Amino acid sequence: MSHIAVIGAGVVGVATAWALCRRGHDVTLIDRLPDAGLGTSAANGAQLSYAFGDALASPGFLRHLPSIVFNRDPAYRVRLQPDPEFLIWGLRFLWNSRASAFAANTRAILDLTRETARLMPELLAEIPLSFDHVPSGKMILYPSAQACAAGEDLRAMKRSLGFRQDVLSRDEATAIEPALAHYEGSIASVLWSPDDAAGAPDLFCRDLVAALRARHGLQTRFGAEVECLVRDGNRVCGLAFRDREILACDQVVIATGASADLVPLIDRGLGALWPVQGYSLTAPATESAMHVSITDLSRKMVFARLGDQIRVAGLADIGTRRIRFNPARFETLRKAATEAFGAAFDGSAAVSPWSGGRPCTPSSRPLLKRSSIEGVYLNLGHGTLGWTLCLGAAQRLVAVIRDQPVRSIAKSVTA
Numbered sequence: 223m224s225h226i227a228v229i230g231a232g233v234v235g236v237a238t239a240w241a242l243c244r245r246g247h248d249v250t251l252i253d254r255l256p257d258a259g260l261g262t263s264a265a266n267g268a269q270l271s272y273a274f275g276d277a278l279a280s281p282g283f284l285r286h287l288p289s290i291v292f293n294r295d296p297a298y299r300v301r302l303q304p305d306p307e308f309l310i311w312g313l314r315f316l317w318n319s320r321a322s323a324f325a326a327n328t329r330a331i332l333d334l335t336r337e338t339a340r341l342m343p344e345l346l347a348e349i350p351l352s353f354d355h356v357p358s359g360k361m362i363l364y365p366s367a368q369a370c371a372a373g374e375d376l377r378a379m380k381r382s383l384g385f386r387q388d389v390l391s392r393d394e395a396t397a398i399e400p401a402l403a404h405y406e407g408s409i410a411s412v413l414w415s416p417d418d419a420a421g422a423p424d425l426f427c428r429d430l431v432a433a434l435r436a437r438h439g440l441q442t443r444f445g446a447e448v449e450c451l452v453r454d455g456n457r458v459c460g461l462a463f464r465d466r467e468i469l470a471c472d473q474v475v476i477a478t479g480a481s482a483d484l485v486p487l488i489d490r491g492l493g494a495l496w497p498v499q500g501y502s503l504t505a506p507a508t509e510s511a512m513h514v515s516i517t518d519l520s521r522k523m524v525f526a527r528l529g530d531q532i533r534v535a536g537l538a539d540i541g542t543r544r545i546r547f548n549p550a551r552f553e554t555l556r557k558a559a560t561e562a563f564g565a566a567f568d569g570s571a572a573v574s575p576w577s578g579g580r581p582c583t584p585s586s587r588p589l590l591k592r593s594s595i596e597g598v599y600l601n602l603g604h605g606t607l608g609w610t611l612c613l614g615a616a617q618r619l620v621a622v623i624r625d626q627p628v629r630s631i632a633k634s635v636t637a
Contacts, residue, residue: 234608245624264424271610273415281320297558298537354420359417449463474597503556512527523536552577588602
């Protein structure tokens with residue numbers, strides 16, 4: 223079998239390594255950070271939202287765009303940039319906000335979430351992992367009857383695809399999740415998806431990498447930054463690093479998330495990817511903490527139980543490509559989380575803040591394809607759904623790789 227290098231050791235790259243290893247490939251997993259799961263996967267929302275693969279570009283987003291642009295919606299920030307790529311991405315995003323495009327994109331994304339939902343039990347039966355994984359289900363809190371009614375067509379489409387979803391009253395939902403009794407705000411109704419789950423993506427990455435090393439001989443190069451592809455004509459035959467020897471390989475998968483350093487290596491197309499910055503906090507759970515994953519629709523934030531901790535995530539800042547932690551934006555998240563479910567987590571204890579860029583395509587459909595360089599493949603652009611899409615996207619990309627003949631010339635590269 224061929225030797226495949228996977229660049230990027232977040233949930234997408236690690237899932238890709240697993241999918242390739244189990245098919246007999248020799249795999250080397252590479253990341254510029256010192257371990258797996260330390261980048262965008264370090265502290266994301268933690269929800270495995272199989273029934274909620276909704277595209278970010280939507281008619282609802284379009285309706286709220288004026289308030290977003292003028293900073294009247296605290297959950298979103300859009301900073302216009304004098305960058306041709308950003309402008310083209312933005313125009314394509316607006317085009318994908320049409321109702322017909324949103325429906326088509328969401329259906330395509332749900333095909334991938336269903337695949338992850340199918341593969342996760344298969345993976346855990348094959349390799350027992352410890353990452354606070356709980357099939358706890360998920361609730362969406364609707365602040366008004368109008369908000370709930372507006373989503374009926376989307377719910378009907380999801381039910382037609384086999385997703386279980388039920389609309390409950392606040393009392394019915396509280397009987398399932400008592401923490402709703404402490405919610406500070408109006409709940410007109412609750413959408414209950416019992417098959418969704420939660421888990422810590424960083425622990426998933428590190429535990430799975432350790433298992434793949436032991437079971438499949440996975441090789442890793444952590445703390446190693448790729449400088450360029452090594453090519454024979456238009457065919458990749460290796461990777462060159464800043465401070466390490468060349469790695470000979472037959473094929474390369476680029477799964478680098480929001481990293482911009484590999485932009486010159488890939489032909490993703492003008493306006494194909496742009497980072498959407500999000501924030502999270504992780505704090506000790508109290509006795510009143512939820513066990514079911516919850517999405518607060520009015521505040522546009524998610525709550526997930528991870529063992530004895532609560533993970534809260536939200537905000538979507540679109541603008542600069544360079545991602546920096548903004549203390550004021552984090553305080554926006556913390557304040558809203560405290561207003562919603564302050565009884566669920568101990569805000570007086572050490573709260574772990576995090577922020578990261580999640581590369582998103584204008585359609586929210588990830589790039590799962592060959593590049594123009596022979597032997598180089600892309601697994602990029604999962605946006606806010608990387609954790610939920612990772613196994614399905616890996617499976618889809620492996621099918622693309624399998625359809626291409628492998629001409630091994632890696633032996634000609636000096637290792």
